[in-house]
Amino acid sequence: MTSARSTREKLLDAFSELLVAAGSRAATLDAVAAAAGVSKGGLLYHFGSKDALVDGLVERWRRMADDDVREMRAAPEGAAAYYLRTSVVERDDPLARTGVAVLHLAQEGDARAVAAFTDATEDWRAAIEEQVGDRVLSRVVQLVGDGLWAGSSIGVAPDDLDDVVSGVTRLLGEPPRPA
């Protein structure tokens, strides 16, 4: 631990920030090292290759996502509202930021990133289903969140998040009766 661990974390932070802000073409070893305040040699001591850096980020995101599922289940507002609210990426939200970074890797075809997404998506959905009691409804809620989150990934912040959350909550609260 101590400073070794700290530098590793700083490097992963810099990597994810660069991925989110400017895409993977901009997230070079040079740029990551500079943003973390170390030299390229320093970076390569902690992560022996760019692939190892990707591994480190995906693994960190898996841990964060697991923690988030637990927080979601305990959220007073309910798992659905919690998911929707945390789908809008705030500047200083490490989970959502890291998630967008991993999304970039998944979109490039990185199999580890795609697998991490598939796993986390199912865990989140199951937590929502526990609240709303229906599989398809849990999917719809999650997809609304994913839509918000996709917008965040290009820097478009919704100006009507509260309306959307209460709109969805209202739809859930008064389920349609069978015909």
Place this chain on the structure above:
Amino acid sequence: MTSARSTREKLLDAFSELLVAAGSRAATLDAVAAAAGVSKGGLLYHFGSKDALVDGLVERWRRMADDDVREMRAAPEGAAAYYLRTSVVERDDPLARTGVAVLHLAQEGDARAVAAFTDATEDWRAAIEEQVGDRVLSRVVQLVGDGLWAGSSIGVAPDDLDDVVSGVTRLLGEPPRPA
């Protein structure tokens, strides 16, 4: 027109396919030219720089999106269901594929791509609102579509699209009464 126009289109097709399949790091001039079956020199005759290639793709997507808004308004199943169904990217769907390609550019911070998205998103939403009659509901429907589409961008095809579409349609059909 004739072969000049055809080569331009082939180059834009190759560019968007590479962006979608492997990300912008893989969409090099070399790779685009090879995929289109011309040399790099041939590419650079039609598009004088990589920036011009991006311009060409974004402009083409704007035209495709405009056409799609018209089709959406005329769709027998309704604008909402049309939007949801076409949000799942099929292999041979040029609009959705080009959209994911432009998404990649927007995520990298390309201002033209972000602006094209902002404009198209508002046009699509307005068309949905014309059907469902409520602004927030139109947003919710659109966000579900965007969520589906974000999944497609990492190659995750939903196995329950019909359930989701009919689930959303049912929610719309029986709007909650004011308390």
Place this chain on the structure above:
DNA sequence: GTCTATAACTTGATAGAC
């Protein structure tokens, strides 16, 4: 309109000093 050759620069990675 399309090609090859080449120039100028960037990127990922290694070696070895401190």
Place this chain on the structure above:
DNA sequence: GTCTATCAAGTTATAGAC
């Protein structure tokens, strides 16, 4: 643990032949 060379490969772009 961190740094400064250094290198081979890849990237964008230009020049000029056909």
